[in-house]
Amino acid sequence: MRTLVFDGRTGAAGDMICAALIAAGADPDVLAPVSDALPVRYAVGEVEKNGIRATTVDVLVDDDGPTETCEDSSHRCDHESSHGHEHDHDSGHEHDHVHDSEVAGSDNPAEGAGVHRSYPQVVDLVESMGLVPAVEATALDAFKLLGRAEASVHGTDLDETHFHEVGADDAIADIVGAALLLADLDPDRVVTTPVATGGGTVEMSHGTYPVPAPATTEIAARTGFRIVGGPIERELLTPTGAAILGAIADGVDTVPDLSVERAGYGAGDADFERHPNVLRALVGDGGDPGSDDDREQRDADHAHGDHSTDGSLVHDDIAVLETNLDDAAPEVLGGLQETLSRAGARDVTIVPTTMKKSRPGHLVKVICKPADAEAVAERLARETGTLGVRQSGASHRWIADRDFETAKIRVDEAVHEVNVKVASTTDGSVYDVSGEYDDAAAVAEATGLSIRGVLRRAEAQVRERIAEE
Template identity: 30%
Template structure:
């Protein structure tokens, strides 16, 4: 499996659908069985997934076929899908990403059709193939150890198409709603982007940008069903570590949500922070404050992507006793990150490495949970294990001012 902390860039310049993005991630190396297991965890024995090599306008690509096991598959509401994912034995990051995609899709479809998002009940959200595409893409990204995603402009097509609600213009209303705030292009005739495909981009990608500076580790090309002469009906994905030119670290716009709380049992706070981080927050922390009349209290702060503001706000309101929250945009400057695994007293410990724009190491820090697990196993104080891990990392060239050594060194 890939090293932790990678970036994925999605090229949707020829359009995008859920199966196309899934095919690209499989083409880049994600095993079909990993995706099948994740989908089975949500809807057991509902679909079977296979991958095959195809050509689109002369280009090789991977097509993932999703076939139903049973003939009559239910069209579920978003609230039903949410409950299925909540109960499924998925990795927390996969479940959180899938929930975010379906929430984004349901909100757009609900706005288009004038109903509450939880009551959206038609094939765009509830069909077995949409569940397979969304959960499969999230599981494949997790397998690739992708921690951040960006994408280029989306080709949506032009003309008209016949759908479940009759004759519709292209882009269809849900795609246009989902595309608000993103760069869209016609890119050709016909329907090139589906609601599920655009929802995956909008929910998972933080930024619309050209291919960013990257150290590319894997690429993949995923095919749609149609083979249009003169235009390859494919989605491409690049996976690797982001790099920055001229020594400049990456800058991204995030949001901070805050709430002042003076009446929550302090024993609950660790569970609040853990739940927010597992739900996809970039960071979450507490600051002791004094409120009116000298009451001791805490400010809860949550750092998250813009697309997660609503969901994180709902979590803050449900997990704490606050009556409201505030938010503001911030620019985060982040050093490039990488990981290396070392052996300490016979146990694996990850070393988190930060790099400047030239590839030199700025920090190399043992991962605390790995060190704590190893310390318990060998009967040493955690402090001692951390010291030994840092010394081992230094001896292997993971030191400030040095170039990051190759993985196989």
Template identity: 40%
Template sequence: MKILYLDCFSGISGDMTIGALLDAGGDFSHLQKELQKLPLQDEYELKVHKIVKNGITSTKFDVILKNGEHVHSRHGHSKHTHKHSHDHDHKHHHHDEDDHHGHTHHHRSYRDIVKMIQEADLSEKVKSIALSIFKKIGEAEGCIHGVPLEDVHFHEVGAVDSIIDIVGTAILIEELDIDYIKSAPVPTGSGKIHIDHGIYPVPAPATLEILRGVPIAQSDLKAELTTPTGAAFAAVLANEFCDLPSMKVMKVGYGAGTKTFPDHPNVLRIILGEQA
């Protein structure tokens, strides 16, 4: 049986997961080709490169968003992301009718995203994994904002980012032929973050809601280590939470986050192995 262990000692986010899966042998050209089956090709570009984080060579995966004349990388100070520059994939998905100050961002509803994934020419396994993860995020956002799941809206740019991270992860899990997923307890970090609604504690409300039922690991780092997307990966994909299990190690992958800490590599390590 082929096991994937999520060693999320520095938290988990969408881009860290894809970076780690690519680093462990996932095929980037296959990922690109499969993602082109979604009607989003004109909205983004993918970028992958090696980066050294505190002495560890890891793979950094980026979704560069094309929005009119602007290219929003995930480090943008734009309205649909956090107001600070180092946190990228916290696509806190709001249903509020806020004023976009002349921006032409639209919203994508949960219903729209489900329809898009269902209608794409992707395998049933990829669709099933992606829809389960989106449902987990949508339910959490609906719970926090007090709206039914079907009425949850995702800021367009955040939604594109989420869709790529979530469907992309499903594509790579299928490609790597993984039978069973285990995860370490999930550290969320501590401190405060700025999101569209104001200053919030870490973990952000949606992240904490998604992690209901998941073992959380205490962390003194004053940063948001786990994002809603990353939390949903752990909550939906992992069949159990444990220390490193008995297995014959085949591949190890390191996916880089955007933060840099003085004495702590901000990477997600994944371990692929065989278990009898």
């Protein structure tokens, strides 16, 4: 088994991963689709880091090319690091971007250049590049990890997530570039040892945060590799680096048994006194994934992350709101489903309970999108008079892919339609077929059939149709 191993003990960033892949044998010419789609070019060179000769990759924009930047610089947060690889967190750390491959004054680093895009805009751009399906899927997996991390940290919806630094041209070039280079190497398996995050703190527009940054921490929680603090007091693992590794690599404790064909080093920009700022990549035969139990555990780990698409349910970011009521009129409770739905609620549950002094009351639980939480909480307070609405710790749920099909029920030469909900996993495996009650009730009223009978006929018709496909 041809295996690619990243040695995570030195941290990782997008440019370091690209450089390490080239140093391990990937052909930089495969990066052309990115240069064709964006006003950037890749400069590949070499540098010495603490006695180690390493490959560098800089994403450059021509001096005369478009260099649109984010109008609000205060948004530079949680995206790239003072590690010296990609971007700062408004921290004033030095950027040392001149490598042996550059000619001073001829090009500018593309840090933050170009349009700062929303998550859907990034997806549209990647899909417009004409990449082969495997490369496109890898890049989109990484961006989805980033998007979900940002949405979770900031309490927003994925489709409303706006990438600032990470949505700029250079970050897109790093992520798509890594996907292209990986496909060129074409390993059977990719693994990473525990990845060093560094330590200390990092300054962002929202304040001072400990390393790893919030988005990096969130990505690590959603993926199958481990992180470890240190070995220096600087940020070593960036959100972009974490997202790329999360999209492509399984986590392992140590470098596996490997017959090494090639070792390569990808350099970051910063220089550390006793810590070589390089990411090592090893390619060789070996790295057997282990026993069936090991494979099952790894599959479970990946199913926990956002990049699993084989037979799983769909990851859906949510907020869960709750309040206890001891004096709400039945008419108010009965109307909450409609009024809260208009404010953005996806589901409303009212549970009878016992409150203080053994008084009867109700627990109201509401599921909504994170972006709608404030509006739903306000509407809940206004409708019920509650003095407080709490948001519980749930951040997401797993839901089915849902489609609707129409069943046609013929009774006495008349044809009646019933909508039928079809629930499936992400690989298209159908596991539930359920007719819509209101449609069935209307048909039952018009025909004299029982509601249960109408539902059975509609569901059987759709099941037969699916079985024939």
